[in-house]
Amino acid sequence: MGKILGLFSLIIISIGLILGITLSLSQEKDKKGEIMENGSENININKIKETNITVTFDNNQYKDGLKTSWGFSCLIKGAEKTILFDTGGDDSILLENMKKLEIDSEKIDLIVLSHIHGDHIGGLDGFLKTNPKVYVYLPKSFPTSLKRNIEKYGTKVVDVQKPMEICKGIYSTGELGTWIIEQSLIIHTNKGMVVITGCAHPGIVKIVEKAKNIIKDKVLLVMGGFHLGNKSSKQIETIISSLKNMEVKYAGPCHCSGDNARKLFEKEYQKNYINIGVGKVINTKDL
Numbered sequence: 001m002g003k004i005l006g007l008f009s010l011i012i013i014s015i016g017l018i019l020g021i022t023l024s025l026s027q028e029k030d031k032k033g034e035i036m037e038n039g040s041e042n043i044n045i046n047k048i049k050e051t052n053i054t055v056t057f058d059n060n061q062y063k064d065g066l067k068t069s070w071g072f073s074c075l076i077k078g079a080e081k082t083i084l085f086d087t088g089g090d091d092s093i094l095l096e097n098m099k100k101l102e103i104d105s106e107k108i109d110l111i112v113l114s115h116i117h118g119d120h121i122g123g124l125d126g127f128l129k130t131n132p133k134v135y136v137y138l139p140k141s142f143p144t145s146l147k148r149n150i151e152k153y154g155t156k157v158v159d160v161q162k163p164m165e166i167c168k169g170i171y172s173t174g175e176l177g178t179w180i181i182e183q184s185l186i187i188h189t190n191k192g193m194v195v196i197t198g199c200a201h202p203g204i205v206k207i208v209e210k211a212k213n214i215i216k217d218k219v220l221l222v223m224g225g226f227h228l229g230n231k232s233s234k235q236i237e238t239i240i241s242s243l244k245n246m247e248v249k250y251a252g253p254c255h256c257s258g259d260n261a262r263k264l265f266e267k268e269y270q271k272n273y274i275n276i277g278v279g280k281v282i283n284t285k286d287l
């Protein structure tokens with residue numbers, strides 16, 4: 001009887017061990033790409049030499065001949081993957097602007113969507129018709145119906161919740177905010193971080209703080225929609241001084257930042273203010 005009991009407990013222990021190992025292995029797999037809040041060892045060796053950012057969609061004009069419309073989208077080159085950050089509000093305008101800027105949609109590997117508003121995801125469907133082979137990195141909290149709609153094209157969807165490395169030197173802040181959930185993109189270059197925001201609904205200062213928490217490096221440039229249209233000049237000036245205190249070297253507010261904020265940023269940042277609109281190309285080697 002004792003022997004049988006012994007054998008029985010041995011079997012139970014073995015099953016438990018096997019289950020435990022499989023479970024921890026699968027948890028390991030789920031965490032792939034996610035990085036710790038205080039950074040990973042790879043963070044400093046994965047910096048990229050330089051990046052080239054082209055604004056493909058914005059409500060501000062930079063280059064003649066391109067169409068403006070409410071929304072934001074930009075193309076990021078220089079890392080191991082070519083990335084389209086957001087898709088603007090309208091696919092025909094996005095694709096037409098890309099064509100005029102000589103951007104081949106088939107050469108784009110990844111799309112990162114900042115948040116669910118139509119002026120950032122409106123161009124997605126039309127884009128996927130031209131290149132369904134991209135991977136779409138989106139906030140995990142996006143509705144399942146929207147994710148299934150993307151998968152309908154045969155496109156892979158990647159949920160982002162925690163800060164993660166998207167490819168070498170390129171990171172997502174992970175989901176931020178409470179009401180409107182948003183992720184921002186971080187490009188880690190030899191000269192410091194470039195932080196790109198969609199609408200910055202969680203707050204531009206909070207986003208930069210988060211980026212600094214993840215990467216622990218200086219901020220070369222913050223650009224994108226800063227969502228300051230509803231703020232007073234005084235509030236905007238406080239935000240500018242917070243960014244300056246965080247040693248943000250260059251600032252490029254566009255899209256939903258508001259004309260007043262753009263003016264105030266230009267006044268405070270002077271030669272380090274970057275006037276951004278559709279067609280603007282920024283290369284970090286020039287900064």
Ligand SMILES: [Zn+2]
Nearest residue numbers: 115117199201
């Ligand atoms: Zn928005």
Ligand SMILES: [Zn+2]
Nearest residue numbers: 119199225256
């Ligand atoms: Zn927006």
